[in-house]
Amino acid sequence: DTEVTQTPKHLVMGMTNKKSLKCEQHMGHRAMYWYKQKAKKPPELMFVYSYEKLSINESVPSRFSPECPNSSLLNLHLHALQPEDSALYLCASSQGTVGTEAFFGQGTRLTVV
Amino acid sequence: GENVEQHPSTLSVQEGDSAVIKCTYSDSASNYFPWYKQELGKRPQLIIDIRSNVGEKKDQRIAVTLNKTAKHFSLHITETQPEDSAVYFCAPPEIMEYGNKLVFGAGTILRVKS
Numbered sequence: 001d002t003e004v005t006q007t008p009k010h011l012v013m014g015m016t017n018k019k020s021l022k023c024e025q026h027m028g029h030r031a032m033y034w035y036k037q038k039a040k041k042p043p044e045l046m047f048v049y050s051y052e053k054l055s056i057n058e059s060v061p062s063r064f065s066p067e068c069p070n071s072s073l074l075n076l077h078l079h080a081l082q083p084e085d086s087a088l089y090l091c092a093s094s095q096g097t098v099g100t101e102a103f104f105g106q107g108t109r110l111t112v113v
Numbered sequence: 114g115e116n117v118e119q120h121p122s123t124l125s126v127q128e129g130d131s132a133v134i135k136c137t138y139s140d141s142a143s144n145y146f147p148w149y150k151q152e153l154g155k156r157p158q159l160i161i162d163i164r165s166n167v168g169e170k171k172d173q174r175i176a177v178t179l180n181k182t183a184k185h186f187s188l189h190i191t192e193t194q195p196e197d198s199a200v201y202f203c204a205p206p207e208i209m210e211y212g213n214k215l216v217f218g219a220g221t222i223l224r225v226k227s
Binding site for chain 2 (some may be wrong): 090
């Protein structure tokens with residue numbers, strides 16, 4: 001199984017809403033990532049979890065809150081987002097060591113209204 | 114940190130022609146050089162990668178070449194087909210204690226005209 005599964009595929013939320021994005025992998029990968037991708041731009045790293053601990057936060061605003069409940073799951077909690085946060089949110093996982101492939105989920109298309 | 118430049122930003126070729134995309138990086142300690150393909154509305158997927166102990170790697174119509182001295186690596190696609198139309202990203206990782214912090218190039222939009 002080389003799948004990274006993300007839910008939901010699409011999400012529309014108001015600026016006062018609270019929602020969560022979910023990501024799951026069963027490849028035994030110990031590193032998991034959240035990326036944000038705007039249209040016609042490359043993915044931008046937001047967070048890295050290594051062995052279920054947050055190892056990198058790329059100065060992401062606190063309205064985005066990551067969580068790694070266990071080695072297979074990664075969540076991104078959203079609160080008080082702005083319209084400019086509308087984007088494709090990609091989860092990825094890898095074995096973690098440099099030189100190993102990163103597998104991406106299909107993404108959640110988020111629209112903030 | 115790693116600085117990555119990718120050229121060209123767009124590339125149009127006739128079906129059957131070859132396409133070459135170049136990626137320049139800054140970190141001389143980098144030792145892993147992947148290329149990702151992202152079709153419209155889909156996830157990025159690794160198509161080929163190379164490690165610093167080799168200069169070239171081929172997989173059917175796709176090849177990657179590495180010049181560590183000049184700090185660049187290139188994606189070569191031969192006999193292009195319409196299904197090769199996509200955005201291609203180089204993404205050399207920034208060296209970290211743990212985890213691949215992929216640093217994506219700006220991307221190259223490849224259009225294969227039939």
